Amino acid sequence: MPEGLSVRGLAASWDRRPVLSDVSFTVAEGEFVTLMGPNGSGKSTLLRSLVGLEPIDAGEIRLAGRLLNGVPTHRRGIGLLFQEPTLLPRRTVRENVAFGPEIQGIPNAEVDARVDEMLELLHLAPLADRPSHALSGGERQRVALARTLAARPSLVLLDEPFASVDPEIRAELRAEFRSVLRSRGIAVVHVTHDRDEGLFLGDRVLLLSEGRLVQVGPPDEVYQHPRTRAVARFLGYNVTAGTRGARAVHPSDVRLGASGEGLPGRVLASGSVGRGWVAYVDLSNGERWETRGGEDRPRPPAGEAVTVRWTRDVPLQD
Amino acid sequence: MTRRRGPTPHLLPLIGFVALFGLLPAVLLFIGGWSQLGANGSLKALSDPLNRQAVENSLVQGSLSAVAAVAVGYPVGVLLGRYEWRGQSTARALLVVPFLLPTIVVVLGIEDLFGPSGAVSSVLPALSIFGAGLPGIVAVNVSYNAPLVALLTAVGIESAPVDLEETVATLGGSPWRRYLVAWGPSSWRGALAGGLLAFVFSALAFAAPLLLCGARCYTLEARVWSLAEVLLSPGEAAVVASAMTLLLLVPLLIYLVLVLRPPVGAGPRGGRRPSLPWRSPTAWPLLGIGLAVLGGFVLLLGSVLVRGVTARATGGSAGSAWSPLFGANVTRELGISTFGALGNSLFFAAVAATIAIVLGILAGFRRPSARETGLRAYLFLPLLISPIVLSFGLATFWRPLLGGNGSVWLLIVLSQATLGLPFALQGLDVALASVAPRFRESVETLGASPFVAYLESELPLVRPALVAAGLFAFALGLGEFTATYFLATPSFTTLPVEMYRLEGLRQPGLADAIAALLVVVSLATFAALQRVGGRVLA
16 A cells, blocks of 8 residues: 555654654555554654644654655644544534635635535534534534545544543444545544554554554554553553563453462452453452453452463563 | 522622622712702713813723723733743733732833933933823823733633644644634634723723823813812712713623623633744744833833832932831821821721622632623622722712711722722632532532532632732732722821822822832732732733
8 A cells, every 4th residue: 555654763742851752653545543552652742743733853754755844734734633523613514614625725616515525424414504512522523524524634633532422422433433534545543542442443553652652563463462561551461470571461361260270369359341240359469460251150259369370371572 | 610500698798799889889879960960960061071071081092092002912912822932921920010000100100211301201202202191191001901901812812722723724724824713713802802991991090191191181080080079069970970881881891791701612622832933923023012011011110119219308319208208297298107008008908808809709609600691790890880980989878877087998998899809709710610510519429518518629729819819909909099099088098199199299209209119019919929829820
């Protein structure tokens, strides 16, 4: 696939404190990449640096081969969706969607055509004449996407756009955004700290920790083979420092026994999660582990003394 | 804070205070004036050439001052509200200082700079026109009101969502387009609110026309004072005062609508304000005006201080005015010592600030929501009542009821509290609005009554704002001249009034020394404000 976005050696700081260090990655045209990491890892700063809203200290940003360093935000051709949709007040849905093409000086007929297309694409036609403040959270976010796409950006950045949407609408909206963006063939960088969302949406996943990219790859591969403690912890693994070095153990690979071989511990709390259960065990070595089981295994009661074993682990590099 | 609706007893003291000491005296004053003169006599009084001249003066001075204040204040507001730069919060806090200075001190400063042999006019003689007359009055009004416009503009810009601007940028909007769509309208709204207040305050100016121009430049405010106190025509004064209040009703109501009703989509969200583009040509005029305002301000204060410190008594050497200022002659001439006037100033201002804060605390428990515009406007009603109307009304209605001249100190305190109330309320209101209801709710779930929960959870969180509002009300009282001058008797004279009387006794050296004293007290209050409430002011 042809290269869309290329980032090399990017560094940025906030109040002289480094926030991003030596970040390099590419996003191909039409590719949907999710950028994940815990709070404070630098995800939003990276996104804002790409679009020119934060100054960078070093590195280069290219879009379709064009160097963007020093190019003002409004000339980069990058669309950005915020967590809170920022619709223009006192304008209707149609007027909001038309805003980008209008300021690009596109003839009215084409503006109308683009707006109609976007309204259809995002099922907003019935709301076209509604004022922006009279929309629900999900509708506002769809209008924001329609408006971004109507400006025909080469790259779309999504900064946790579903975080403030009701959970029952979130899943539907994720699928709709994914489908729409894929249909337009636009490169997308989607920031989230929700690992399920990131793994579901991304063609590739970028893991950021303390301002550095620590792992990049397809979602399955990253999930099955976390490389570092930070990545393993973010993906929900238990991390243990054994004699064979640090290892990641998935909660569903943990087995609890009443006695015998294994690390001794005590169940701190347990509870049902859908058809399965989850339990947290305080181990005698000071670690706290999560374990999950299904209907085939009994849920351990809180306070019970147990031994902990695991069927599979992943070696970590740090 | 917005969940509790319906009447609550906690608002009653404030509603009652505004009614008893603001609305009632003013309305009774107007009714008294109209019934004394009758409809025909009242209309005849209003068509009197001198009264019409006062209307014209008010409109001209108000309009010119408002336009000049917006021209100077808007760029400073953009500099403060739009960009991030080092020293910004200090510069912003400095804008509060003019509010803390008595008008009479600013008048003196303008005379020092632009009057005959003034510091500026001796270097640039062309600027001597600002030393007296209409230009001088406008210069004084701008000194007060340009910072007000700047602050309201900055607040307006900050209420524009930063991420909306960023969105417009990502959609291809140029900096000019971002200004037009995202943050410009909020800045215009702020500047308009500031301009309206500047118009009202300037149209009501008292000390500046009195000292810099005389009767031919009297505003309605000065004319009402003259009719009531000099020409002893209280009926005509009351009728003119009613016309003045009506005239200023429209701009003040528009101001209240602008301030009390947040625009759709307002509220800063996400994003970071851009750094000041030092190298961009857009920044140069902003910086130039900002530096000119700062320089002018420092010059004004410096001039008053230097002149005060080196003030001469008649025929004396530099600094010789200070000794007679605290001597027996002054006490004999004015009927009060300077220490007595200083004590009065501090006492009146402290009691007035306490009243304003106690009422503010009670009202904070049940802040009117944004939709309760009528109730909010009512609480800001004292803005509609000019200092002269207020003091005139208090003197006419309350002085006889409270026991005559012995109650003057109380009337001064009530007038200062009433005039400072809207500012104290606004400061507290803004701070309380930023506190999430969950703080109070969590304390309520522990068993505290709603009012106790408010006192224990929300109020401590806004303590800096509370102290700042109190100090601000104190400083306003300390510098209040118009109402206090109208009410004061020799025993209840304050420093600004003593200063004006010394000018009248042709003792300019002693008046200069008092001006310096007032500047020092005002700067000390500013320092205290900065220390305890700097974050709130910034």
